[in-house]
Amino acid sequence: MLRLLRPKPALAEVSDAELLDRFQRSGEANDLLPLYERHAELIYAVALRYLGSPQRAEDAGMEIWALLLEKLPSHRVSNFRSWLHTTVRNHCLMQLRKEKRDPLQQTDDEFVQSDRLLHLSTANETEEPGEDTRALYHCLKKLKEEQRRCVQLFYLREGESYQSIAEALALNVGQVRSHLQNGRRNLKICLEGQDNAKE
The missing domain is CATH 1.10.1740 (Rna Polymerase Sigma Factor; Chain: A)
Structure with missing residues (x-):
C-alpha cells in the first residue's frame, strides 16, 4: 500500500x-x-x-x-x-x-470529515467565526480529551501524521487511529444534533 x-x-x-x-x-x-x-x-x-x-x-x-x-x-x-x-x-x-x-458525490460523513474541518483548518484567524465554525468548536470541546487532541493535531496542524501524533501524545499508532475514528464519529453526531436543533 x-x-x-x-x-x-x-x-x-x-x-x-x-x-x-x-x-x-x-x-x-x-x-x-x-x-x-x-x-x-x-x-x-x-x-x-x-x-x-x-x-x-x-x-x-x-x-x-x-x-x-x-x-x-x-x-x-x-x-x-x-x-x-x-x-x-x-x-x-x-x-x-x-x-x-455536485452534492450527489459527497456524503454527509465526508462533509463532516472534510468540509467543516477543512474550513476550520484554513480559516483566517482574524475572520469572525461563522456559525459552522462556532458549532464545530463547541462540538470539539465536548470530545474526550485524547479524541480532541488527536483531531486537532491531525486536522488543524500542518504535516502531522499518525506516527508524529502518536509520538507527541505518547500513544501508539493504533490508538491514534481509534481516537480519530471515534472523534470524527462523535463530531458528526454532535454537529447533526446542532443542525437538527436549528430546524
Missing part, C-alpha cells in the same frame, strides 16, 4: 535535491520513484486529512504520482517536502471544490 512504502537503504543518505536533480536530468519514472517513496507517508497523511477516507487518500496518492511526472521535469523546487505538501493539499482542495458543486 502507498503509505507503507519506504525509501531503499542505499538511497537513505541521498538528499531530496539530489534525487530531484537526477529525475529532472533523466526524465525517467524510475528516477522519480525513490523520491516519491520517501515522501509516501506525507502524501497519504495530507490526502487523508483532507479527503477523509483511506481509499480516497490512496487514490489521491496515485494521482499525485502522475502529477509529479508531469510537473517536475520543468519545475524549479527549492524545498521539495514543503512544495509537495502544498501540491497535495491543493490537489485535494480542488477535488473537494468539484464535489461541493
